[in-house]
Amino acid sequence: GQQLNQSPQSMFIQEGEDVSMNCTSSSIFNTWLWYKQDPGEGPVLLIALYKAGELTSNGRLTAQFGITRKDSFLNISASIPSDVGIYFCAGQRSSNTGKLIFGQGTTLQVKP
Amino acid sequence: DAMVIQNPRYQVTQFGKPVTLSCSQTLNHNVMYWYQQKSSQAPKLLFHYYDKDFNNEADTPDNFQSRRPNTSFCFLDIRSPGLGDAAMYLCATSGTGLGTIRADTQYFGPGTRLTVL
Numbered sequence: 116g117q118q119l120n121q122s123p124q125s126m127f128i129q130e131g132e133d134v135s136m137n138c139t140s141s142s143i144f145n146t147w148l149w150y151k152q153d154p155g156e157g158p159v160l161l162i163a164l165y166k167a168g169e170l171t172s173n174g175r176l177t178a179q180f181g182i183t184r185k186d187s188f189l190n191i192s193a194s195i196p197s198d199v200g201i202y203f204c205a206g207q208r209s210s211n212t213g214k215l216i217f218g219q220g221t222t223l224q225v226k227p
Numbered sequence: 228d229a230m231v232i233q234n235p236r237y238q239v240t241q242f243g244k245p246v247t248l249s250c251s252q253t254l255n256h257n258v259m260y261w262y263q264q265k266s267s268q269a270p271k272l273l274f275h276y277y278d279k280d281f282n283n284e285a286d287t288p289d290n291f292q293s294r295r296p297n298t299s300f301c302f303l304d305i306r307s308p309g310l311g312d313a314a315m316y317l318c319a320t321s322g323t324g325l326g327t328i329r330a331d332t333q334y335f336g337p338g339t340r341l342t343v344l
Contacts, residue, residue: 146331148332148333150335155338155340156337156338157233157317157319157335157337157338158270158317158335159335160332160333160335203269203270205333207331213260213321214272215270215272215333217269217270219268219269220268220269
């Protein structure tokens with residue numbers, strides 16, 4: 116199925132460093148969602164974005180809905196070991212169907 | 228806490244032996260989804276229920292069926308599992324229920340890991 120272009124595919128960083136990942140699309144989305152998935156678990160919603168230009172924070176996490184509505188980024192500040200996991204962006208074109216288009220995921224590893 | 232619950236968390240079945248996975252939710256959401264996720268890949272939508280209306284994805288094999296007897300429960304039936312059906316199966320919900328940011332935001336359960344021998 117169709118996917119968003121999510122980058123980077125993987126990151127290996129030192130504890131305390133900041134992290135940035137992004138998703139881009141050739142199509143416009145009405146909603147951007149960012150999820151984190153731990154091994155063997157389901158995705159957990161981190162941040163939901165509903166308006167172009169919206170900048171939202173959740174603790175050390177900050178995400179923005181791009182002005183063009185074709186991209187979004189997620190930043191993690193001062194990373195800690197429990198930030199390890201796979202981060203997925205997901206976009207929705209229509210609130211009626213609720214169908215999510217997922218990025219390929221960014222695997223984050225944090226070295227203590 | 229309101230949540231999406233999946234049982235069992237791990238399921239082992241034999242090749243060709245029917246298996247049913249269960250999802251329940253206490254969010255009172257009207258939409259329920261089933262996804263298949265294989266290793267290192269994004270979740271892939273199989274189908275969803277909007278209230279009682281079943282919506283199948285075009286590329287979902289006939290081997291996969293679903294039932295939603297009431298608002299709270301939804302089942303995934305795999306009629307004749309093949310080795311290629313081994314995956315994590317995720318249930319998600321959305322709607323205007325408890326603790327929801329907005330009606331179209333999806334909340335996932337912990338998943339059921341299916342092994343086919």
